[in-house]
Amino acid sequence: MIVTRLSMIIRLIYLVFSVFFAAVVLAEGEKNMTLTLKSTDFVHQGEIPKVFTCDGDDTSPSLIWSGVPENAKSLVLIVDDPDAPDPAKPKMTWVHWVLYNIPPSAAELPRSAKTEKLPAGTKEGINDWKKTGYGGPCPPVGRHRYFHKLYALDVELPDLHKPNKTKLEAAMEGHIIEQAELIGTYQH
Secondary structure: OOHHHHHHHHHHHHHHHEEEEHHHHHHHHHOOOOOOEEOOOOOOOOOHHHHOOOOOOOOOOOEEEEEEOOOOEEEEEEEEEEEOOOOOOOOOOEEEEEEEEEEOOOOOEEOOOOOOHHOOOOEEOOOOOOOOOOOOOOOOOOOOOEEEEEEEEOOOOOOOOOOOOHHHHHHHHEEEEEEEEEEEEEEO
């Protein structure tokens, strides 16, 4: 009888630890699968340094991501400003940078990422200055927010021939499996 009770207690302890261990493993797996986007040049909701704006060198900040889903076939980056032209009375969203078909194996865009520094296979779209590449913050009035949005897609998109944001978003529709966002601010 004592052996039977001891055996039941050991089984119960084993079951409790098994459930606990499984929960920890699942939680850790979910944590690692969350797409995150950061910069070594500014913190989320923080001020974008002048060097990355029209008042400085107008070069792109470094962007680093992790947690790309295993089934992602490509990544998209869109940087835009929903506060244009005046944060008190926004009338439009100004697009600063459009990149697509970033390989899911890539983990960053370096500071001052020109075409030749982009991960192999990455394609560029047109920003609202009607050109490819990064165009830094240059708010006409007030403090603006700059949204750096990274999307993981379940497809590699066809060549969209330098799309604008609207055309790219239409091609992405139904293919977004995860997204991350980093917001920076700037005022002259």
